[in-house]
Amino acid sequence: MACKKARGKRAKTRDKFKMKGTKLSVSRELAEVAMGAKAQITVNPSMHSGMPVARYQGRTVDVVGKQGSMLNVSLMESKGKKNFLVHPAHLTLAKKEEAS
Numbered sequence: 694m695a696c697k698k699a700r701g702k703r704a705k706t707r708d709k710f711k712m713k714g715t716k717l718s719v720s721r722e723l724a725e726v727a728m729g730a731k732a733q734i735t736v737n738p739s740m741h742s743g744m745p746v747a748r749y750q751g752r753t754v755d756v757v758g759k760q761g762s763m764l765n766v767s768l769m770e771s772k773g774k775k776n777f778l779v780h781p782a783h784l785t786l787a788k789k790e791e792a793s
Contacts, residue, residue, distance in 0.1 A: 706747045710738040717782060724781045726764055730756045731787040734766075734779065743780025753787060754779075 754766040
């Protein structure tokens with residue numbers, strides 16, 4: 694009888710979360726993000742706490758609030774808004790659009 698395949702948060706993420714030659718800096722870990730700001734989810738595999746699920750890699754989210762050291766972010770999906778907690782180390786602030 695075969696063993697049942699594990700399907701955890703990190704399943705099938707060998708290439709998606711691979712980052713060679715990068716380390717988590719203190720400034721990125723302690724980054725302050727303003728409420729209402731837009732950010733992009735870029736998972737940093739060297740930090741395991743507050744890591745979102747792999748399917749949200751590269752998605753743009755709105756920062757709604759703060760809960761402890763985590764940020765409460767909102768994401769629009771086909772079924773409506775979805776809120777979840779992400780550590781600031783896994784977010785990259787979106788660049789502001791310039792008015793032309």
